[in-house]
Amino acid sequence: MTTLHITVGDREQLREDALQFVQDVEADDLDDQDGKATLQFGTYDDFVDSLTPLRLELIRAIAEEAPESMREAARLVERDVSDVHSDLKQLEVLGILTLEEGGPSGAIQPVVPFDRIEVHIDYPLIDSGDADGTPASA
Secondary structure, eight states, rough: OOOEEEEEEOOHHHHHHHHHHHHHHHHHHHOGGSSSSSSSSSHHHHHHHSSOOOHHHHHHHHHOOOSSHHHHHHHHHHOOOOHHHHHHHHHHHHHOOESSSOOOGGGGEEEEEEEEEEEEOOOOSSSSOOSSOTTTTT
8 A cells, every 4th residue: 555645835835836747758757756646735724624533434434444335335434325325435536435336235335545644734834935035015
């Protein structure tokens, strides 16, 4: 298994990282470190909206217990199946888990391919302004 690295930082840095990644791919210049599993959020609010405490609890339960269906995952966290289904779909879109066909009786099985999540949050307390030193609010 692997570690999922989650970063939260400014949108400009995310844009620069994405452009660099595209350039590296086009130049066929990716090394093993570039291939690590990373999920980036542009803002802290995006992060908090996407990874709620209930979703984190669900991720952990799936990683620890390996439920064979969405219904079993819902039982593990003692939540309504339709709410868990919605959360699982969102977590799949984010790439945090996969929903695999072929569980018992054709059930969709949630699978977390990570054994650890590491989060790095860049949360500036003071607005640094733009390049010429003028505060962004001016």
